[in-house]
Amino acid sequence: MAQTNTAFATTGRSRKGEPFVWLTAAGLTIGVILTLGLLGLVVVKGLEVFWPARLVVLEVEPAEGSGQGTAAGTVAGYVVQERVRRDLAGKTHEEIQVFRGNRELHGEKFVFLDRADIAETRQPGDLLLVERLEGGHVIGRAGALELAGGERLEAGAAGFDERLEQLIEESAGRREELKRIEKDQIGRNAKRVKELNLEAKLAGSDAGVAAELAELREEFERLDGERGEIRERLEADHFVVESADGREIRLAGGELLHVFRPNEAGFLGRLGEMFRRGWTFLSSDPREANTEGGVYPAIFGTVVMTLVMSIFVTPFGVIAAIYLREYAKQGHLVRAVRISVNNLAGVPSIVFGVFGLAFFIYFVGGLVDDTFFPDAEEPVYKSGGILWASLTLALLTVPVVIVATEEALAAVPRGVREAALACGASKWQAIQRVVLPASLPGILTGVILAMARGAGEVAPLMLVGVVKSAPDLPIDGVAPFVHPERQFMHLGFHIYDLGFQSPDSEAAKPMVFATTLLLISIVVVMNLAAIVIRNRLRKKYATSSF
Amino acid sequence: MTREDFIAVDRFSFFYGEKQALHDIDMRIPERRVTALIGPSGCGKSTLLRNMNRMNDLIDGVRHRGDIRLNGQSLYDPKVEVISLRKRVGMVFQKYNPFAKTVYENVVFSLRVAGRNRKRELDEVVERSLRSAALWEEVKDRLHDSAFGLSGGQQQRLCIARAIANQPEILLMDEPCAALDPTATLKIESLIRELKEQFTIVIVTHNMEQATRCSDRTAFLYMGRLIEYGDTKQVFENPREDETEAYISGKFS
Numbered sequence: 001m002a003q004t005n006t007a008f009a010t011t012g013r014s015r016k017g018e019p020f021v022w023l024t025a026a027g028l029t030i031g032v033i034l035t036l037g038l039l040g041l042v043v044v045k046g047l048e049v050f051w052p053a054r055l056v057v058l059e060v061e062p063a064e065g066s067g068q069g070t071a072a073g074t075v076a077g078y079v080v081q082e083r084v085r086r087d088l089a090g091k092t093h094e095e096i097q098v099f100r101g102n103r104e105l106h107g108e109k110f111v112f113l114d115r116a117d118i119a120e121t122r123q124p125g126d127l128l129l130v131e132r133l134e135g136g137h138v139i140g141r142a143g144a145l146e147l148a149g150g151e152r153l154e155a156g157a158a159g160f161d162e163r164l165e166q167l168i169e170e171s172a173g174r175r176e177e178l179k180r181i182e183k184d185q186i187g188r189n190a191k192r193v194k195e196l197n198l199e200a201k202l203a204g205s206d207a208g209v210a211a212e213l214a215e216l217r218e219e220f221e222r223l224d225g226e227r228g229e230i231r232e233r234l235e236a237d238h239f240v241v242e243s244a245d246g247r248e249i250r251l252a253g254g255e256l257l258h259v260f261r262p263n264e265a266g267f268l269g270r271l272g273e274m275f276r277r278g279w280t281f282l283s284s285d286p287r288e289a290n291t292e293g294g295v296y297p298a299i300f301g302t303v304v305m306t307l308v309m310s311i312f313v314t315p316f317g318v319i320a321a322i323y324l325r326e327y328a329k330q331g332h333l334v335r336a337v338r339i340s341v342n343n344l345a346g347v348p349s350i351v352f353g354v355f356g357l358a359f360f361i362y363f364v365g366g367l368v369d370d371t372f373f374p375d376a377e378e379p380v381y382k383s384g385g386i387l388w389a390s391l392t393l394a395l396l397t398v399p400v401v402i403v404a405t406e407e408a409l410a411a412v413p414r415g416v417r418e419a420a421l422a423c424g425a426s427k428w429q430a431i432q433r434v435v436l437p438a439s440l441p442g443i444l445t446g447v448i449l450a451m452a453r454g455a456g457e458v459a460p461l462m463l464v465g466v467v468k469s470a471p472d473l474p475i476d477g478v479a480p481f482v483h484p485e486r487q488f489m490h491l492g493f494h495i496y497d498l499g500f501q502s503p504d505s506e507a508a509k510p511m512v513f514a515t516t517l518l519l520i521s522i523v524v525v526m527n528l529a530a531i532v533i534r535n536r537l538r539k540k541y542a543t544s545s546f
Numbered sequence: 547m548t549r550e551d552f553i554a555v556d557r558f559s560f561f562y563g564e565k566q567a568l569h570d571i572d573m574r575i576p577e578r579r580v581t582a583l584i585g586p587s588g589c590g591k592s593t594l595l596r597n598m599n600r601m602n603d604l605i606d607g608v609r610h611r612g613d614i615r616l617n618g619q620s621l622y623d624p625k626v627e628v629i630s631l632r633k634r635v636g637m638v639f640q641k642y643n644p645f646a647k648t649v650y651e652n653v654v655f656s657l658r659v660a661g662r663n664r665k666r667e668l669d670e671v672v673e674r675s676l677r678s679a680a681l682w683e684e685v686k687d688r689l690h691d692s693a694f695g696l697s698g699g700q701q702q703r704l705c706i707a708r709a710i711a712n713q714p715e716i717l718l719m720d721e722p723c724a725a726l727d728p729t730a731t732l733k734i735e736s737l738i739r740e741l742k743e744q745f746t747i748v749i750v751t752h753n754m755e756q757a758t759r760c761s762d763r764t765a766f767l768y769m770g771r772l773i774e775y776g777d778t779k780q781v782f783e784n785p786r787e788d789e790t791e792a793y794i795s796g797k798f799s
Contacts, residue, residue, distance in 0.1 A: 135622070148582070415641050416643050418601060418604070419705070419708075420659075421601070421604070422599060422601065422632055422635075422636065422639075422653070422709070423659060424630075424656050424659055424660060424712065425659040433645075434646075435660065437647075438645075
């Protein structure tokens with residue numbers, strides 16, 4: 001019997017390739033940590049923005065050798081951040097940054113204080129945080145209500161809080177009314193006057209329109225009167241707030257948005273306030289150079305633009321891919337086209353922006369304006385707008401859809417095509433009735449990728465229609481309801497604008513985090529929705545076990 | 547009466563590019579009979595079958611010489627529309643390949659692409675075709691469920707129902723049982739014996755027993771040539787050619 005060797009061959013670790021396993025695992029780990037870290041930072045910072053901080057009153061008495069040189073006095077506000085500063089002499093100072101608001105008193109909304117300077121810290125329950133239309137938050141104690149007709153209600157008097165709430169609500173209603181008059185009625189009036197004037201100019205005489213013009217002028221007078229009345233009412237009542245250092249701030253009733261006592265509120269109260277702030281952020285227009293208020297127009301713009309883009313890109317990309325894969329004779333030319341399409345996906349996005357500006361806006365938009373709006377004083381389509389932005393992004397993302405569709409078509413088994421043809425279907429019928437449904441999940445994957453890319457793109461949009469502030473939405477109640485030529489706001493650009501273009505970058509910082517969180521959430525939600533749809537389809541059109 | 551030369555293959559040669567796959571095939575296939583094509587892999591039996599509904603047209607760089615006639619009419623006549631030809635010639639494939647549709651829509655597919663959409667007609671066709679394919683009793687309660695919910699054998703019978711829905715004259719079967727288990731195979735074979743009452747069937751098979759069990763005529767192809775063609779009984783029991791005998795006795799495959 002031959003000698004048998006029962007022992008297995010042993011080798012060193014490197015021969016087994018173990019270090020490479022570790023290397024690949026380390027690569028993945030680093031990627032996961034980076035992603036989770038980024039997401040965690042955005043989520044924590046983004047949510048922190050809405051959480052109402054406690055207000056503190058700090059008695060400042062400058063200590064020997066402290067750096068900031070703050071004058072003695074009382075500061076009320078909430079702590080934004082803590083930092084350690086090293087001065088020229090090499091001494092370290094622990095400092096806190098406090099948001100104290102009350103811009104008309106201090107000039108700056110934020111102040112840095114050396115911890116060594118702070119003699120006393122208190123948290124009085126009656127401190128108010130007042131949100132107002134302009135000038136940023138006000139922090140202080142309730143003083144009194146000075147109502148129209150000379151009535152004065154001191155804080156602490158019976159019914160004071162209810163009266164304050166009522167005043168805030170009334171103001172909100174009046175502002176709504178004012179907006180309606182200004183935007184709808186006066187806007188419509190002015191538009192009609194402009195049209196009639198143009199008519200008169202073309203006709204060479206205003207005989208035909210004079211009567212209506214006079215009528216419109218009368219209506220304008222009436223509306224202007226109403227507007228003035230409401231404005232007066234908004235200025236009539238005042239809410240007096242006493243700041244921490246004893247000065248008074250008189251706030252017009254029309255300016256008040258919301259009053260909150262963060263130190264009195266319990267956990268549930270603060271949670272409620274957090275949701276209220278979150279909802280305001282989602283549903284209202286921006287104020288104060290975008291640093292306050294909400295981002296509703298930007299959400300709206302982002303979503304509408306992404307949807308319009310997918311409406312353009314999906315049929316275009318799918319049809320192109322069908323021809324490339326199913327009809328074109330596979331040869332050098334098709335290969336060249338395919339390589340070009342793939343390379344198109346790698347072209348820097350700003351190039352698409354420049355192309356969109358030159359082709360869509362100046363050329364196509366110019367043609368549209370010359371043809372349909374020859375008398376317009378300002379360019380209508382020959383300027384950036386949501387339609388051109390969507391088309392530019394559709395161009396940018398079409399390679400993604402083409403590549404995904406081609407792959408999906410190629411993955412449909414040959415047997416299925418042959419079966420369709422053997423049943424007497426023409427080639428187009430086979431594609432339309434059998435091949436396309438079977439490749440729908442793959443095509444949708446491409447559309448999802450395209451949407452995700454499109455929603456996050458900023459650079460080209462800056463050239464073709466995104467602006468930092470667009471009060472009029474691209475879809476609204478004014479005929480013809482859809483305004484594809486309008487400029488719009490976009491979350492990605494909003495982040496850039498807040499972070500780097502804002503006059504008050506300290507005040508904008510929380511908004512940057514909140515907006516980032518929102519943009520990421522929107523992309524995630526859109527992707528999840530698309531994935532759910534795709535999985536439904538996949539179940540419906542699952543390919544056979546072969 | 548059955549016609550002896552329902553399908554007539556006349557000196558038919560076929561080329562994939564430079565490679566010749568069929569050499570001067572001459573055979574007459576009778577009406578309403580089952581004709582089996584046997585032979586080792588690559589002998590050209592599938593190529594011949596797929597020329598009978600011009601399925602090979604889909605491949606780039608193919609050409610042919612000679613002719614195939616169905617009931618006297620040339621398939622390769624330039625005036626023949628491939629689509630109308632395929633309506634007269636149904637086909638069942640080796641891998642069952644139902645569409646990602648309901649059972650019902652699978653069966654009526656050939657009518658839908660022909661623009662026939664009347665509900666009553668479709669309902670009748672579905673029942674008749676599924677009964678012919680011996681599947682009606684098993685699926686009549688889930689006509690509107692996905693075809694992928696059926697078992698493999700059921701899916702293949704569904705494919706047969708789909709192929710016969712538009713009442714073709716000829717049914718081509720390319721190894722219809724290759725992907726099925728023995729029980730499902732037996733079911734399909736007995737189905738084939740029933741279907742020959744209505745259709746002229748040409749079946750490609752690797753399975754010798756299958757050819758003996760369900761075919762009337764057998765053709766043995768080897769290296770792209772028709773070696774022997776005759777009654778199944780004669781070909782298997784008393785082959786004239788040495789190659790045929792070697793193949794059916796398992797000397798080569």
